[in-house]
Amino acid sequence: MNITDRNRKEALKKGIKPKLGPGIRKNDNIIFIVCIIIAALFWGLIKLSGFYTETYTFKINYTHIPVDKQLTRMADSTLEVNIQARGFAILKLDIFKDENIVNIDLENIKVIKNEDDNFLVYTQELKPVLAKKIKIEENDITLSKTTLGFTLEDLYDKQISVVEDHELSFRQQFDMYEAAVITPEKVKVFGPKEIVDTLTHVHTETLKLNDIHTDKTVSIGLVNPFPNLLHFEPQIVTINIRVEKFTESSIETAIDFSAVKKEIKSFPATVTVNFKIAQKDFNNIRAGQFHVVPELDGVDILTADKVHIKLVRKPEFTRNAWIVPADVEYLIIK
């Protein structure tokens, strides 16, 4: 027994009422607070076990709108969802007072054509979606509207060409064998007539490839100049790039002066056509596949000292062709 307790007992024996110490006051405070908490807890449990009604507002968002239609008006842009449930259930709701959106998938809901371009959907069909979304029983939900109305107008459409944009870098000696093949070559564009009518083609996103030395097949999106107004179908195209190893070659060919109605002798009589060719086509080259003629536009053949030579025909599988010499002197034989 400590001195304090002994003093208190002695004081009681003597009939003297002892003064309360600081330790006793502290313990009482704790007990008081605990009682309050317990009371609050019970109060909370009693309150949460009661039924409450809460109203939340959801913004309407339509998805999978048919490609040939455009949503032009929403008669109902919001939907109020009343939730009547025990407090416990409401506490667990995955929902906020603001920024709630309900997506209505027009592909997976019954759409009723009302009149003209006006359509509606029954909100009853949204209940399972909403219940799942906010994690509550369907029966606990009541909706402020039975139907949601909206207007879908037909979109104008036309076929337009796809033009590919690319930044390609090939390994040395390698190059594209032929123009890139886009599949499909044309896509359908849907949108307001006044905009669609201005379109002749749509560009792909820029295809960037480096160190190319084999064939490439790449899927790539289209660049929509007015994403809110236009819709392309399909939205992705495939680009096929054929790649071959190229080499430089040359061939000597005679200049054809037959377009000049005079007997002409040029010096030299032949020119060398230099070109790039895929190695696989190298053995298919013949002089007769090239046709070089004098450039006669704006030239007075009777007085000029020389004439420029141009290449008017070459095999499709050759490229970067140039002629040496580019100009020749000539005599008109009288």
Place this chain on the structure above:
Amino acid sequence: MLKVAVTGNIGSGKSTVTLIFQSLGTPVFHADAKAKKLYSDPEVKKQVRAFFGEDIYDKNGKLKKQELAEIIFNDPAALKKINNIIHPLTLEKYKLWLGKHNDYTYTIHESAILFENNLQSHFDKIINISAPAELRIKRVMERDSASFNTISDKIKNQMTDEKKNQLADFVIVNDGVQFIISQILKIHSILSKK
């Protein structure tokens, strides 16, 4: 009839120039080509074999041009000998050829080494085709697929353009910049009047 010689160093463009003269209706005697053919002549073969040995012709009787070229390039005596065999015969052929072209105002004799062989006295007028050495080397490299050094060595053995220009009556500059046809037409006009 005027006897006109066209000469010029290797790669100067003699063939193109004579081709243009031919297109203008002027007969051209290609002396170098005729000289090459003479090596197949039995009498020439006999003389060449006697000097250079039997092996200078192959088993088919064809001249080993490369071997002969190497010998005469390094041996002035051998060069003189071959010139003494070939050039008189070439001149003989030329004279016969001239006899067949008496009706023309002038005829052309094309030869690369006219001055080097002192043949200028056989002609009334001499035209030299002049071109910068670098351009001539480039042309021959492209034409004959020859090396730079091979062509340079040949050029060193030829008389310089400057010297030939001094000795010639006409000079055609074939430098790839000046038009050659207009130069030829001027010369053709002068020669046709004579």
